[in-house]
Amino acid sequence: MTDEEEAFNASEPIGGVSHLALGWLRGVLRAEFASAPDFSRVRAAARAASEAAGESGAGGNRIPEWMFSCDPFDVAARYARGDVETAMWYRGWHQRWRRFRLPNQMAAFAEQMDRAQCPQDVYTALSEHAVQIVGGYTCLLFPPQGNAPLRPIPNHRLHTDAGQISLSLPLPRTGLIEAGDVLSERSGPLSNLAPLFSQERAVSLAHAPFAESGVILLVERRHERVFEQEDWDLLHMLAAQAGAALARVRLAERIDVLSAADPRLGLENDAPLAPVLDHAWTVLARGEPLTIVALRLEGLQRIAEQDGASAVTRVRRTASEVLRELSGVLGLVRSHGADGYLLILPRLTPRQAESLMGRFRRQLPARVRVQFGIAGHGPETRSVEELVRRAEAGLQESAAVAAGAGAT
Numbered sequence: 237m238t239d240e241e242e243a244f245n246a247s248e249p250i251g252g253v254s255h256l257a258l259g260w261l262r263g264v265l266r267a268e269f270a271s272a273p274d275f276s277r278v279r280a281a282a283r284a285a286s287e288a289a290g291e292s293g294a295g296g297n298r299i300p301e302w303m304f305s306c307d308p309f310d311v312a313a314r315y316a317r318g319d320v321e322t323a324m325w326y327r328g329w330h331q332r333w334r335r336f337r338l339p340n341q342m343a344a345f346a347e348q349m350d351r352a353q354c355p356q357d358v359y360t361a362l363s364e365h366a367v368q369i370v371g372g373y374t375c376l377l378f379p380p381q382g383n384a385p386l387r388p389i390p391n392h393r394l395h396t397d398a399g400q401i402s403l404s405l406p407l408p409r410t411g412l413i414e415a416g417d418v419l420s421e422r423s424g425p426l427s428n429l430a431p432l433f434s435q436e437r438a439v440s441l442a443h444a445p446f447a448e449s450g451v452i453l454l455v456e457r458r459h460e461r462v463f464e465q466e467d468w469d470l471l472h473m474l475a476a477q478a479g480a481a482l483a484r485v486r487l488a489e490r491i492d493v494l495s496a497a498d499p500r501l502g503l504e505n506d507a508p509l510a511p512v513l514d515h516a517w518t519v520l521a522r523g524e525p526l527t528i529v530a531l532r533l534e535g536l537q538r539i540a541e542q543d544g545a546s547a548v549t550r551v552r553r554t555a556s557e558v559l560r561e562l563s564g565v566l567g568l569v570r571s572h573g574a575d576g577y578l579l580i581l582p583r584l585t586p587r588q589a590e591s592l593m594g595r596f597r598r599q600l601p602a603r604v605r606v607q608f609g610i611a612g613h614g615p616e617t618r619s620v621e622e623l624v625r626r627a628e629a630g631l632q633e634s635a636a637v638a639a640g641a642g643a644t
């Protein structure tokens with residue numbers, strides 16, 4: 237028994253029936269206790285819990301007596317035949333067990349999305365967690381392909397070559413595809429999913445939109461599986477989180493490409509600001525803190541006069557590398573104006589950003605002065621562009637104060 241299962245069994249009973257009793261039912265239905273040496277002990281504890289539920293007035297939650305008096309394999313057989321009473325109990329236990337695990341599972345998924353460095357990281361995490369959280373035999377992902385037919389990411393659990401499976405059109409809504417929907421048509425938009433039914437023994441395929449025009453497809457082999465509203469909500473939530481993570485890593489890749497030609501290792505000055513602001517808007521849409529910093533390096537002209545242009549280039553490279561390191565995985569750095577930078581800092585408050593600027597200053601030569609303006613997201617913020625303007629205004633104010641101090 238895992239630590240998570242022990243914690244579940246030790247938690248408060250639901251509806252008057254202990255989790256141990258419900259766990260016994262699950263084990264019986266899977267024939268897990270049929271040959272276990274402690275089967276009689278588990279059955280006795282489950283019976284006691286069920287009887288206690290009856291005495292407390294929660295008789296409707298008692299495990300039926302016949303489940304204790306017959307062979308475990310007979311209980312499993314009743315479930316396989318679709319016995320309503322058995323199915324009801326198993327379904328209730330499964331829902332409680334899943335809801336107990338859900339917060340930790342969703343937190344783990346969110347952490348993996350935040351750590352994703354490339355599209356494949358997103359695909360792998362989404363495939364694994366969709367099966368664990370929503371349930372199913374395996375998961376197929378069809379990334380956006382523009383106008384081309386959607387092809388799935390190769391899946392090691394399938395015997396069928398991924399090249400034989402495709403979707404001619406995106407599926408813009410959640411839904412369920414059954415064998416009759418696919419095998420009855422020869423050239424329809426779903427016809428190339430036929431190998432999943434004919435070769436992989438799928439009973440149904442639950443799908444949801446993913447990213448701009450991609451699709452996530454859960455392959456289900458169980459005839460008794462019923463997809464409920466909670467399943468669809470979870471599948472949609474996972475797909476939405478993964479779509480946001482995919483947009484972030486693709487944006488970072490675009491920025492890296494644009495950065496390659498800039499000797500300061502930031503974006504070129506004439507590169508469009510829109511992709512960066514799109515990233516920032518995604519952060520705001522999730523309700524997370526966001527701070528934007530506009531900064532400028534001063535003193536480079538004097539360094540050029542004293543040590544030459546190559547010394548200035550080294551300072552700029554150092555500044556860019558330090559900014560990228562300090563901004564972290566989620567932050568973005570863009571060159572902005574002459575000797576300036578724009579920083580998009582998700583999950584940082586203005587106070588934290590100011591501390592980061594202090595660390596940045598300490599890693600530059602003493603002859604280089606750093607002036608900056610900081611703007612943080614608040615209830616009054618209407619757009620990311622507004623934050624950029626506020627940060628730029630703060631930079632101008634900082635420069636004016638420095639100029640006034642120098643004049644005196």
